[in-house]
Amino acid sequence: MKIARFSRVGFILAAAGSAVGLGNIWKFPYITGEYGGGAFVFVYLLTVLLIGFSIMIAEMLIGYIGRKDAVSSFENIAPTHKHLWKYGGFQSLAGLFVMIFYSVVIGWIFHYIVTSLSSLPSSVQEAETTFNAMIHTDIATQLFYHSLAFIWITYVLTKGIKGGIEKMNMFLMPALMIILAGMFIYALSLDAFPKAVNFMFAADWSKINSEAFVVAVGHAFFTLSLGMGAIMTYAASMEKNSNIVKAAFWVVFLDTIIAIVAGLMLFTFLYQYGAGPAKGPGLVFISLPAAFYEMGILGNIFAVLFFIALAFAGLTSSVSLVEPMVQYFIDRFSWSRFKSSILMGLFFYLIGIIALLSNIDGYQELLTWGDKNFFDWVDYVTSAIMLPIGGLIMAVFVGFILDKRKVESLMKPQLGFAFETWYFSLRYITPIAMFVVMLNLIGIF
Numbered sequence: 001m002k003i004a005r006f007s008r009v010g011f012i013l014a015a016a017g018s019a020v021g022l023g024n025i026w027k028f029p030y031i032t033g034e035y036g037g038g039a040f041v042f043v044y045l046l047t048v049l050l051i052g053f054s055i056m057i058a059e060m061l062i063g064y065i066g067r068k069d070a071v072s073s074f075e076n077i078a079p080t081h082k083h084l085w086k087y088g089g090f091q092s093l094a095g096l097f098v099m100i101f102y103s104v105v106i107g108w109i110f111h112y113i114v115t116s117l118s119s120l121p122s123s124v125q126e127a128e129t130t131f132n133a134m135i136h137t138d139i140a141t142q143l144f145y146h147s148l149a150f151i152w153i154t155y156v157l158t159k160g161i162k163g164g165i166e167k168m169n170m171f172l173m174p175a176l177m178i179i180l181a182g183m184f185i186y187a188l189s190l191d192a193f194p195k196a197v198n199f200m201f202a203a204d205w206s207k208i209n210s211e212a213f214v215v216a217v218g219h220a221f222f223t224l225s226l227g228m229g230a231i232m233t234y235a236a237s238m239e240k241n242s243n244i245v246k247a248a249f250w251v252v253f254l255d256t257i258i259a260i261v262a263g264l265m266l267f268t269f270l271y272q273y274g275a276g277p278a279k280g281p282g283l284v285f286i287s288l289p290a291a292f293y294e295m296g297i298l299g300n301i302f303a304v305l306f307f308i309a310l311a312f313a314g315l316t317s318s319v320s321l322v323e324p325m326v327q328y329f330i331d332r333f334s335w336s337r338f339k340s341s342i343l344m345g346l347f348f349y350l351i352g353i354i355a356l357l358s359n360i361d362g363y364q365e366l367l368t369w370g371d372k373n374f375f376d377w378v379d380y381v382t383s384a385i386m387l388p389i390g391g392l393i394m395a396v397f398v399g400f401i402l403d404k405r406k407v408e409s410l411m412k413p414q415l416g417f418a419f420e421t422w423y424f425s426l427r428y429i430t431p432i433a434m435f436v437v438m439l440n441l442i443g444i445f
């Protein structure tokens with residue numbers, strides 16, 4: 001049987017499709033708002049450059065030489081203790097866990113595409129009431145759209161690497177970029193644009209505390225899709241003789257530029273028409289629709305296009321979150337792609353319903369432990385704990401476990417003089433940064 005492989009452009013778009021997701025357009029702007037703008041953006045960009053880019057290359061490398069699902073890839077290429085290193089591949093589970101809440105949020109976005117066609121909320125208060133009514137009381141709507149997300153994602157997965165994943169990304173990624181570019185150009189023409197630039201790039205260091213640092217590092221991982229075996233699983237289907245560094249560069253570049261463009265555009269609209277930047281997770285669902293309202297009919301068009309772009313970003317990432325476990329069952333248990341896709345889909349779909357219910361009045365009390373409900377716990381455990389651990393495992397594996405000569409023979413031709421810097425980052429900078437993040441998470445400083 002011929003093994004399906006991505007084309008070169010197909011791989012870059014699929015990996016960029018994984019990276020560019022709700023993290024870029026929904027989360028990045030609101031955490032930038034919460035942590036005060038410029039200084040936070042600076043720490044985030046530095047992390048992307050010093051740590052994210054290095055781990056992106058490392059993760060691609062493991063997949064590229066391992067050639068299988070993440071568990072088998074670790075096992076295949078670990079020089080010793082294969083039976084232990086294979087557990088590194090179980091990071092793939094984190095992707096399925098992320099999907100538990102990710103799919104519910106995509107459902108909200110679908111719903112917002114439809115409602116933006118007719119009417120927009122005339123004030124932030126109204127927008128807030130509508131949004132809260134949806135997440136706290138409306139089970140039927142959320143369930144309907146969550147089901148739609150499940151069907152779409154599972155369908156694409158059943159079609160495989162070429163006919164499903166590559167095809168979808170080849171269409172949705174350019175569409176997403178065109179929509180965002182168009183809206184960005186409009187934002188450029190508005191008076192408030194310099195204000196948005198100032199907010200995102202003027203650094204006020206007094207706003208940076210250890211929590212902001214940890215959030216910036218955690219987000220750099222999340223937004224680049226690192227530490228979950230997604231990039232690794234895709235890289236197993238790269239063409240022979242691919243240039244990993246070039247591919248990694250493009251993915252990091254596209255992800256970063258799209259986050260910044262989305263951020264600048266949103267803040268421009270919010271300064272020009274709305275209520276200013278800091279509005280938390282409801283930013284794109286509450287403040288933004290109210291700002292679009294002020295634009296009249298153009299606002300409706302923008303709102304629909306914006307939520308379509310957001311849905312595209314979310315769907316391409318979703319597929320990459322589930323694919324590692326789909327591939328795992330295909331490779332290790334000889335399941336058919338169809339069976340594996342459906343069962344993995346059902347997993348996040350059914351548990352996603354619990355996440356959805358945990359926001360609903362009446363169920364919320366049952367599904368809340370400590371200061372977080374089930375939905376928030378899944379978000380927290382995956383992005384704050386599982387991802388950094390996954391990144392750490394990959395950095396240590398490539399930096400210390402794989403034979404340096406082998407790594408050098410493959411990567412030196414691609415990295416040139418930067419090889420030692422990359423290797424140093426994997427061995428020291430990344431582990432130390434991860435360690436600091438974990439200490440902070442368990443409350444040590």
Ligand code: PFF
Pocket residue numbers: 018019020021022023024095098222223224225226228229230231317318320321
């Ligand atoms: N990078 C995606 C985002 O920014 O929304 C989320 C994500 C996808 C995280 C795939 C991890 C992953 F493996």
